[in-house]
Amino acid sequence: MVPDPSTLPTVVPVGDNPTPIWGMSVAERLRRIVAARGLRNGEAGGGAVLLANLTFVFDPSWLPHLLARPGTILTRDGVPVLAHVAAADADRIAAAMRADQPVAPGGLAVIAAEDEAGIFNEALRKRERPFAERLTPASVPAIERASYVGAYKGVTDLLTKYLWPEWALWLTRRCARAGISPNQVTAIGSLLCIVATVAFWYGWFWSGLAIGLVFMVLDTVDGKLARCTITSSALGNAWDHGVDLVHPPFWWWAWATGCAAYGRPLSHDAFVAVIAAMLFGYVAQRLIEGAFIARFGMHIHVWERFDSRFRLVTARRNPNMVILFAGLLIGRPDWGIIAVAAWTMLSLVVHLVRLVQAMAAKARGRRIVSWLA
Incomplete structure (x- = not known):
C-alpha cells in the first residue's frame, strides 16, 4: 500500500x-x-x-x-x-x-x-551497512566508490564481481561528469549487442568477443549510473532488462551458426541439440527463478550461501562467455558452444533441485529466509 x-x-x-x-x-x-x-x-x-x-x-x-x-x-x-x-x-x-x-x-x-x-x-531481505559520510573534496573519491558499490545490492556473476568493477566505476564517473544519461549508455550498449551478434553469425569470434565485452561492461555502467545519479526511470529499467532478457539466445544461435564460417561446423544433429538445450535451459531456468520469487519473496540466489556462490558461475550470459572464450583459445569454438549447452542443462538441474529443496523445507515448517539477512 x-x-x-x-x-x-x-x-x-x-x-x-x-x-x-x-x-x-x-x-x-x-x-x-x-x-x-x-x-x-x-x-x-x-x-x-x-x-x-x-x-x-x-x-x-x-x-x-x-x-x-x-x-x-x-x-x-x-x-x-x-x-x-x-x-x-x-x-x-x-x-x-x-x-x-x-x-x-x-x-x-x-x-x-x-x-x-x-x-x-526489507526490500532485499538482507542486512547491509549503507554509508553516511561527511562530503569534502578529499572524501569524494571514497564516497563515490561507496555509492557505486552500494548501487548493486544483490549477488552477481564472477566477471561483474571480479573482472570489471574498476572499469565500470571509471566509466560511470566519466559519464556522470559529462552529463551522459543512463538511457544513452543503454542505447550505445544495445547497438554494440547487435553488432556482436552479427560478428558471431559470420564467425568473427574474436571481434565479437571484444565488442561483446564492451557491451557487457556498459550493461553494468547504465544501471550503476542510474542509481548513483538518482536518474532511474521506468523506460530505462524496462529497456535495460529487456535487452538483458532477450539477447543471450540470439548470441548462442549466432555463435553456433558462425562455427561453420570459422571452419569448425557443427553437424546438423549437434546444432539442433545445442540450440534446443540452450533455449529450453535458458527459459526453464528463468521460470524457476521466477517461481522461487513468487513462492518465497526473494531471489533463489540469496537463499543459502551455496546459492550465492553458484550464482557466480551459473549458466547466465557472462559465465557462458568465459566458456566460449576458453573454447576459442584452443581454436574450438564448436566445443565451446557444446560446453555452454551442457553447462546450461546442468545449471537448470541445480536450480530445479534447489527449488524442490526449498519447497520441501517449507513444508516441514522451516522458514525460508536469505542467508544474507
Missing part, C-alpha cells in the same frame, strides 16, 4: 555544501532522492519533518529507514545527518546540524551510521 504523501514528513535541507558528487550538488542529489520517493522537499511547516544535513551525503536506503521511524536521528560521529522529528524538535536538531555539533537525543532514538550492525533492508 502506497502511503498518502500528505501524511509523510516534509524533507528539509539544512546548510549548504559546494562540493559536487557524481556531477551534481548535494542539494540536487537530495532533491532527486526525495522526488524518487514522492516526498515533499521544502521549508518546515507545522508537522513532522525529515531534516537532511547537506554537510553529509547518505545512501538513499537511509531515507525509507528513517521514514518508517518517527522520532529518530541518524548521526555520524555524533553529528545529526538525518532526523525524522516533530516540529517541536526541528529547530534544535537543525541548529546542531548548522553548528556541526553533536546533539542531545532528548527522548529521540539515535542510529549511529558507523554502527557495525547496520540495518535490515
Whole structure:
C-alpha cells in the first residue's frame, strides 16, 4: 500500500555544501532522492519533518529507514545527518546540524551510521551497512566508490564481481561528469549487442568477443549510473532488462551458426541439440527463478550461501562467455558452444533441485529466509 504523501514528513535541507558528487550538488542529489520517493522537499511547516544535513551525503536506503521511524536521528560521529522529528524538535536538531555539533537525543532514538550492525533492508531481505559520510573534496573519491558499490545490492556473476568493477566505476564517473544519461549508455550498449551478434553469425569470434565485452561492461555502467545519479526511470529499467532478457539466445544461435564460417561446423544433429538445450535451459531456468520469487519473496540466489556462490558461475550470459572464450583459445569454438549447452542443462538441474529443496523445507515448517539477512 502506497502511503498518502500528505501524511509523510516534509524533507528539509539544512546548510549548504559546494562540493559536487557524481556531477551534481548535494542539494540536487537530495532533491532527486526525495522526488524518487514522492516526498515533499521544502521549508518546515507545522508537522513532522525529515531534516537532511547537506554537510553529509547518505545512501538513499537511509531515507525509507528513517521514514518508517518517527522520532529518530541518524548521526555520524555524533553529528545529526538525518532526523525524522516533530516540529517541536526541528529547530534544535537543525541548529546542531548548522553548528556541526553533536546533539542531545532528548527522548529521540539515535542510529549511529558507523554502527557495525547496520540495518535490515526489507526490500532485499538482507542486512547491509549503507554509508553516511561527511562530503569534502578529499572524501569524494571514497564516497563515490561507496555509492557505486552500494548501487548493486544483490549477488552477481564472477566477471561483474571480479573482472570489471574498476572499469565500470571509471566509466560511470566519466559519464556522470559529462552529463551522459543512463538511457544513452543503454542505447550505445544495445547497438554494440547487435553488432556482436552479427560478428558471431559470420564467425568473427574474436571481434565479437571484444565488442561483446564492451557491451557487457556498459550493461553494468547504465544501471550503476542510474542509481548513483538518482536518474532511474521506468523506460530505462524496462529497456535495460529487456535487452538483458532477450539477447543471450540470439548470441548462442549466432555463435553456433558462425562455427561453420570459422571452419569448425557443427553437424546438423549437434546444432539442433545445442540450440534446443540452450533455449529450453535458458527459459526453464528463468521460470524457476521466477517461481522461487513468487513462492518465497526473494531471489533463489540469496537463499543459502551455496546459492550465492553458484550464482557466480551459473549458466547466465557472462559465465557462458568465459566458456566460449576458453573454447576459442584452443581454436574450438564448436566445443565451446557444446560446453555452454551442457553447462546450461546442468545449471537448470541445480536450480530445479534447489527449488524442490526449498519447497520441501517449507513444508516441514522451516522458514525460508536469505542467508544474507
